[in-house]
Amino acid sequence: MSSFAEYAWLVPVLPAAAFAILTAMGRSAGRAGAWIGTLLTLASLVLSLLIAGQRLSGTAEEYSNYYNWIQAGNLSLSIGFEVTNMTSMMLVVVTLVSFLVNLYSLGYMKDDERISTFFAYVALFSASMLGLVLSYNLLTMYIFCELVGVCSFLLIGFWFRKPEAKAAAKKAFIVTRIGDLGLLIALFLLFWYMPDHALDFTSIHNVFGTQTGAISMGITTLIAILIFLGAVGKSGQFPLHVWLPDAMEGPTPISALIHAATMVAAGVFLVARTFPIFLASPAAMDTVAIVGAFTAIFAATIGLAQNDIKRVLAYSTVSQLGYMMLALGVGSISGAMFHLFTHAFFKALLFLGAGSVIHSVHTQDIREMGGLGRKMKITAWTFGIGSLALSGIPPFAGFWSKDAILASALEHNPIYFVVGIVAAFFTALYMARLFFLVFVGKPRGETTNAHESPAVMTIPLLVLALLAIVAGFVQTPFSGWFGEWITGDAEGGHESGLVMVLSAAVGLLGIYIGWLIYAKGTLRRDIVSARMPGLVKLLERKYYIDELYHYVIVKPLNGLGYLLEAFDNYVVDGVVRLAGQSVSAVGRLNSRLQSGQVQGYVLTAIVGLVILAVAIAGRRFW
Amino acid sequence: MNMLASYLTLAAVLFCIGLYGALTKRNAIIVLLSIELMLNAVNLNLVAFSKYGVQPSLTGQIFSLFTMAIAAAEAAVGVAILVAIYRARVTVNVDEFDELRR
Numbered sequence: 070m071s072s073f074a075e076y077a078w079l080v081p082v083l084p085a086a087a088f089a090i091l092t093a094m095g096r097s098a099g100r101a102g103a104w105i106g107t108l109l110t111l112a113s114l115v116l117s118l119l120i121a122g123q124r125l126s127g128t129a130e131e132y133s134n135y136y137n138w139i140q141a142g143n144l145s146l147s148i149g150f151e152v153t154n155m156t157s158m159m160l161v162v163v164t165l166v167s168f169l170v171n172l173y174s175l176g177y178m179k180d181d182e183r184i185s186t187f188f189a190y191v192a193l194f195s196a197s198m199l200g201l202v203l204s205y206n207l208l209t210m211y212i213f214c215e216l217v218g219v220c221s222f223l224l225i226g227f228w229f230r231k232p233e234a235k236a237a238a239k240k241a242f243i244v245t246r247i248g249d250l251g252l253l254i255a256l257f258l259l260f261w262y263m264p265d266h267a268l269d270f271t272s273i274h275n276v277f278g279t280q281t282g283a284i285s286m287g288i289t290t291l292i293a294i295l296i297f298l299g300a301v302g303k304s305g306q307f308p309l310h311v312w313l314p315d316a317m318e319g320p321t322p323i324s325a326l327i328h329a330a331t332m333v334a335a336g337v338f339l340v341a342r343t344f345p346i347f348l349a350s351p352a353a354m355d356t357v358a359i360v361g362a363f364t365a366i367f368a369a370t371i372g373l374a375q376n377d378i379k380r381v382l383a384y385s386t387v388s389q390l391g392y393m394m395l396a397l398g399v400g401s402i403s404g405a406m407f408h409l410f411t412h413a414f415f416k417a418l419l420f421l422g423a424g425s426v427i428h429s430v431h432t433q434d435i436r437e438m439g440g441l442g443r444k445m446k447i448t449a450w451t452f453g454i455g456s457l458a459l460s461g462i463p464p465f466a467g468f469w470s471k472d473a474i475l476a477s478a479l480e481h482n483p484i485y486f487v488v489g490i491v492a493a494f495f496t497a498l499y500m501a502r503l504f505f506l507v508f509v510g511k512p513r514g515e516t517t518n519a520h521e522s523p524a525v526m527t528i529p530l531l532v533l534a535l536l537a538i539v540a541g542f543v544q545t546p547f548s549g550w551f552g553e554w555i556t557g558d559a560e561g562g563h564e565s566g567l568v569m570v571l572s573a574a575v576g577l578l579g580i581y582i583g584w585l586i587y588a589k590g591t592l593r594r595d596i597v598s599a600r601m602p603g604l605v606k607l608l609e610r611k612y613y614i615d616e617l618y619h620y621v622i623v624k625p626l627n628g629l630g631y632l633l634e635a636f637d638n639y640v641v642d643g644v645v646r647l648a649g650q651s652v653s654a655v656g657r658l659n660s661r662l663q664s665g666q667v668q669g670y671v672l673t674a675i676v677g678l679v680i681l682a683v684a685i686a687g688r689r690f691w
Numbered sequence: 692m693n694m695l696a697s698y699l700t701l702a703a704v705l706f707c708i709g710l711y712g713a714l715t716k717r718n719a720i721i722v723l724l725s726i727e728l729m730l731n732a733v734n735l736n737l738v739a740f741s742k743y744g745v746q747p748s749l750t751g752q753i754f755s756l757f758t759m760a761i762a763a764a765e766a767a768v769g770v771a772i773l774v775a776i777y778r779a780r781v782t783v784n785v786d787e788f789d790e791l792r793r
Contacts, residue, residue: 664789665788665789665790666785666786666788666789667785667788668713668714668715668722668785671713671714672714675710675714
């Protein structure tokens with residue numbers, strides 16, 4: 070029996086074909102184009118499920134296939150694909166979320182005149198992410214990383230008539246470019262130092278995993294840090310997190326896609342895929358863990374003070390990605406992948422739910438919402454499930470994965486554990502704030518026309534809500550088969566009940582405080598802002614990171630730009646203009662001689678003749 | 692007294708007068724006349740050399756006959772052009788013939 074994995078290349082090719090078809094059809098495709106995109110994504114979802122199913126049943130070997138792309142002398146670059154347990158899991162996550170986002174967009178983008186363009190971009194986005202997941206070596210992975218970046222640029226700036234959307238798209242592209250540069254340099258270094266210039270993950274695994282000493286420690290750390298820089302850019306870790314919240318200017322389904330399945334997962338997946346390099350360098354591991362832990366708590370605190378429903382979710386994504394990086398940093402690849410897996414579902418759910426709310430009330434400001442729970446029952450219930458999952462309340466998915474991460478953090482270093490627990494408390498608090506402000510209480514703004522979204526939008530919500538409830542059970546402290554399936558060795562399955570109790574307790578505590586403040590009103594809302602207005606302002610302005618970048622990087626660069634422009638205008642152009650003008654001045658002078666008077670010409674000729682004659686005569690007598 | 696030198700001097704004087712006239716006169720007909728003067732100065736040289744030169748021969752005189760024939764043709768063409776210009780521009784003033792400039 071031939072294995073489905075042999076046809077894995079079809080998984081990214083199907084959405085890519087959808088992109089090609091939609092682009093060829095142009096705007097005339099309309100809603101038919103939207104259906105083409107959705108159906109082809111469904112096809113690749115089915116194929117991914119078949120592949121994953123075969124791997125789960127354990128009947129298929131790891132499968133990889135490649136061919137030589139460039140052969141120059143003894144240098145060869147190959148491209149290909151590889152199917153492992155981890156990639157098959159990612160395939161399912163990406164195609165599933167992508168399909169649901171497609172389905173949801175059929176409703177959400179219904180009235181947009183560029184709907185077929187939108188679906189074309191979404192298809193290309195999914196295709197690039199799937200290609201990244203299937204990559205057999207780092208080179209193809211880099212190429213797809215760039216493609217993912219381009220697609221996010223196109224989609225964030227989809228409503229390009231909005232200046233904020235344009236700015237956000239540019240910001241996302243440029244900020245992630247910084248990370249990609251790191252990845253590119255890492256790629257060059259690897260290419261240089263690896264035996265036989267091999268870039269495929271199997272060789273990387275062999276060289277860094279078993280033949281220690283083949284590459285020196287310093288170089289290993291450098292490569293790992295540079296790869297991590299790429300991941301920082303893509304996964305929105307501090308200090309390159311600034312693009313992710315701004316990416317909210319794009320259509321909401323795109324936020325769901327970027328935040329759940331594609332763009333941000335790329336960074337975590339990148340580190341997970343090149344994990345042997347990190348394992349070989351303790352310094353790099355510490356960097357990953359510290360950056361992850363810091364980002365987790367840093368973004369969670371910002372999330373507390375934001376008033377845009379999508380921005381709160383964006384910062385929660387940054388924070389949750391911090392958890393994943395923390396997990397990687399403390400060596401728990403299964404914890405990171407597990408959290409990526411569950412987070413994809415409940416974050417997609419939350420974003421699509423937020424989209425449903427925005428679709429209904431036409432505002433993103435949570436201060437203008439309130440009491441929507443009665444009018445939008447399905448959205449409210451599913452959003453609530455997503456919030457509970459994100460807050461880490463048992464038995465929802467987020468609890469199990471967060472618990473796995475916290476447990477491995479505790480084993481590694483208690484400080485990481487404390488940071489994680491505090492961040493989890495903040496997570497629960499801001500999600501409670503968000504939920505109670507939006508769905509509970511009295512309507513505060515123009516929400517009288519609020520209504521439930523059409524079925525095509527609520528069905529994805531229901532599917533994702535179901536997954537947000539059950540997805541966590543693939544790995545509990547009592548059965549670690551998911552981690553074993555992903556990494557190949559049984560590392561999960563800790564027995565620490567303390568971690569479970571603590572993480573559930575801080576989650577519940579956060580929600581309780583949120584309930585007291587924002588629903589019941591027992592605690593006054595300005596309890597913090599009255600005493601420490603500076604702190605709240607600091608959080609509202611996101612620690613002034615954007616301002617800092619503006620003054621430290623953007624302004625000096627602008628200044629340098631002006632300087633160079635002036636140099637170009639006055640010095641370079643001046644020389645050019647001088648050359649031109651001197652020639653034309655000589656010309657003008659000479660044109661005086663061209664009087665058109667024949668007699669003048671003859672006189673000139675005779676003067677010339679006389680000079681010649683004198684010269685010749687003079688030479689004779691000299 | 693060397694006869695050749697006086698002929699050559701006369702020819703040089705004639706040539707210079709002709710050149711001066713050709714360069715300075717505004718009337719195109721006078722310019723043409725001056726050119727004839729220069730040609731004749733040359734003729735004078737040729738004849739002088741054929742008579743008093745180092746190797747006297749008739750070649751110089753024959754040459755001057757050719758020159759006269761060509762000068763006649765040149766004068767005919769020149770005057771014809773002048774007439775044509777006069778019809779077009781109603782002037783024979785050389786100053787105003789500045790088409791070369793345009």
